[in-house]
Amino acid sequence: MQRISLLLLVLxxxxxxxMQAQAPAPKPNPELKKLLPLVGHxxxxxxxxxxxxxxxxxxxxxxxxxxILGGFFMEGQVTEKDASGEVRGLFAQAYDPVNKNFVxxxxxSDGTIFSAVLNISGNTWTWAGEVHPAGKQYRYRETVILAAxxxxxxxNAEISVDGKxxxxxxxxxxxxxxxxxxx
Amino acid sequence: MTRIxxxxxVLxxxxxxxMQAQAPAPKPSPEAKKLLPLVGHxxxxxxxxxxxxxxxxxxxxxxxxxxILGGFFMQGVEREKGAAGKMLALGIExxxxxxxxxxxxxxxxxxxxxxxxxxxxxxxxxxxGKLVVAGxxxxxxxxxxxxxxxxxxxxTEEISVDGKxxxxxxxxKCAKVKPAPKK
Numbered sequence: 001m002q003r004i005s006l007l008l009l010v011l012x013x014x015x016x017x018x019m020q021a022q023a024p025a026p027k028p029n030p031e032l033k034k035l036l037p038l039v040g041h042x043x044x045x046x047x048x049x050x051x052x053x054x055x056x057x058x059x060x061x062x063x064x065x066x067x068i069l070g071g072f073f074m075e076g077q078v079t080e081k082d083a084s085g086e087v088r089g090l091f092a093q094a095y096d097p098v099n100k101n102f103v104x105x106x107x108x109s110d111g112t113i114f115s116a117v118l119n120i121s122g123n124t125w126t127w128a129g130e131v132h133p134a135g136k137q138y139r140y141r142e143t144v145i146l147a148a149x150x151x152x153x154x155x156n157a158e159i160s161v162d163g164k165x166x167x168x169x170x171x172x173x174x175x176x177x178x179x180x181x182x183x
Numbered sequence: 184m185t186r187i188x189x190x191x192x193v194l195x196x197x198x199x200x201x202m203q204a205q206a207p208a209p210k211p212s213p214e215a216k217k218l219l220p221l222v223g224h225x226x227x228x229x230x231x232x233x234x235x236x237x238x239x240x241x242x243x244x245x246x247x248x249x250x251i252l253g254g255f256f257m258q259g260v261e262r263e264k265g266a267a268g269k270m271l272a273l274g275i276e277x278x279x280x281x282x283x284x285x286x287x288x289x290x291x292x293x294x295x296x297x298x299x300x301x302x303x304x305x306x307x308x309x310x311x312g313k314l315v316v317a318g319x320x321x322x323x324x325x326x327x328x329x330x331x332x333x334x335x336x337x338x339t340e341e342i343s344v345d346g347k348x349x350x351x352x353x354x355x356k357c358a359k360v361k362p363a364p365k366k
Contacts, residue, residue, distance in 0.1 A: 025268065026293045026317060069271055069292040085208065088252060090275070092288065094296050097318040103298070105275065105288050109252040110209045113277055113286070134209060135280035 028071040029095050034120045035074045035102070037150045038065050040179045044155070046172035048082075051159060053133060053169065057083055062177075078108075093118060104129065116140070123148070131159070139163045144174070151176040211254045215278045217303035218257045218285070220333045221248045224361035227338075229263070232351045235344060236316060240266045246357070259289075276301050287312065297323065306331065314342065322346050327357070334359045 043062045050056040061080035068075045078089035091106035091114070104127055106114035116129025123146040131140045142157035155172040225246040233239040242265025251258045261272040274289035274297075285301035287310050299312010306329040314323040322343045329336035338355035 028294060069273065069290055070294075072292065072294040073273075073290045075273075090252065090256075090258075092273075092275070092290060094290060096296065096315060098315055098320045103296075107252055107256050107275060107277055109255065111211060111253075111255040111280075113279055115286075132279055132281045137281045 025070070029097055031095050031097075031100075031102075032067075032071065032074075035067070035093060037123070037146055038074065038076075038125075039067060040065060040176050042153075042174050042176050044172045044174040046155070046170050048170045049168040051167050051169060052138065052161060053159065061172075110134075114140070116142075123150075140169065141166070151179075208253070212278050212280050214280070214283075214285075215250075215254060215257075218248075218250070218276055218278075220306060220329055221257065221259075221276075221308060221327075222250060222362075223248060223359050225357045226360050227355050227357040229265075229353055229355040231265075231353045234350050234352055235321065235342060236352055242266070242270075244270075293317075299323070306333070306336075323352070324349070 041062065041064050043060070045058070045060050047058050048054065048056045059080055059082035061078060063076050063078040065074060065076040067073070072094070074093040076089075076091040076093075078091065080087050080089070088109040089106060091104065093105075094103050095101075096103050102118035102120070104114065104116045104118050106116075108114075110133070112131065112133040114127075114129065114131050116127040119126045119128075125144040125146070127140075127142040129140065131138050139160040139162075140157055142155065144153050144155045146153045153174040155170075155174060157169040157171075158166040159169040160166045225248075227244050227246060229242045229244065231237065231239045231242065242263050244261055244263030246259060246261045248257055248259045250256070255277070257276040259272075259274040259276070261270070261274070263270040263272070269292075271292040272289055274287065277286050278284075279286055285303065287297065287299050287301040289295075289297040291297075294317070296315045297310070297312060299310055302309045302311070307326055308329070309324065309326040311324040312322070314321045323340065325338055325340040327336055327338045336357045338353070338357065339351070340353040340355070341349040342352040343349045
């Protein structure tokens, strides 16, 4: 009887340890599925409006967007060209389950930093936050409206020095040239 | 005379346009150089303390840091193995000249997010900010003290639920196994 008890104890301990070691991996919040329409490879054409950030002008770009780190986060790599040259960028979007919103951080090869909150309502995506180019701080808000078939979009952004007076910043037209890879 | 004037005008316009197109690319702030002791390939042994984040335990990993996007930002990648399995993480450290501090954003493959600041003082690098783990928010501070030869260091991590009471969360011993490439 003592042997059986000992065997049972060993089995219970073994199972408990094994269960702890094989605890199910955490799964991404279902809210993250809202980001999926952005996944893929996009090209875009845009135009900066004259304003606090410069005289304006046309530009083109492309961005590759994918889910990373087990699907918990979105990463985008951006390349943009205008008359003054090329700028590259890297962005990350994370779902914040505490504040129940998406947090966006974007870094450009000219040193510009974006930090914003993203809200998604249907096919309308709205970023609102700050952009810090060349040691200055501005507020910005940006709206992207995806077409019903999710293969194109229009973007427009506004910028503000004080958060009260807003001026147009840029407008873009996006085209998805490569869908997200099927799994 | 008129021909010469026209020619001069055309030349002036040409050079002005050319100079605008070839405006010198923005350079990273000298402050960004403070991150350089972190750059390279590190191996680490970590001991997590029992506490709000779990029962504690040992793990080991690798941390690779490199400057990206023209040297404006530092990207870190962590690969860790522990009793709970493998973990991958991606972090971006950015110097923001408009706020005169470094921001730090880290994303982990179990969904954990860190967002805060990084302070560089001599050979001590201190991360401080919000850590969101499995839907719960904590405050974290994590000084990394690097040895004078820049080849090893120790991280002591503390967390807090309320910002007043701090408890040890982990001690990490780091050794640089590959320095940053010489340029």
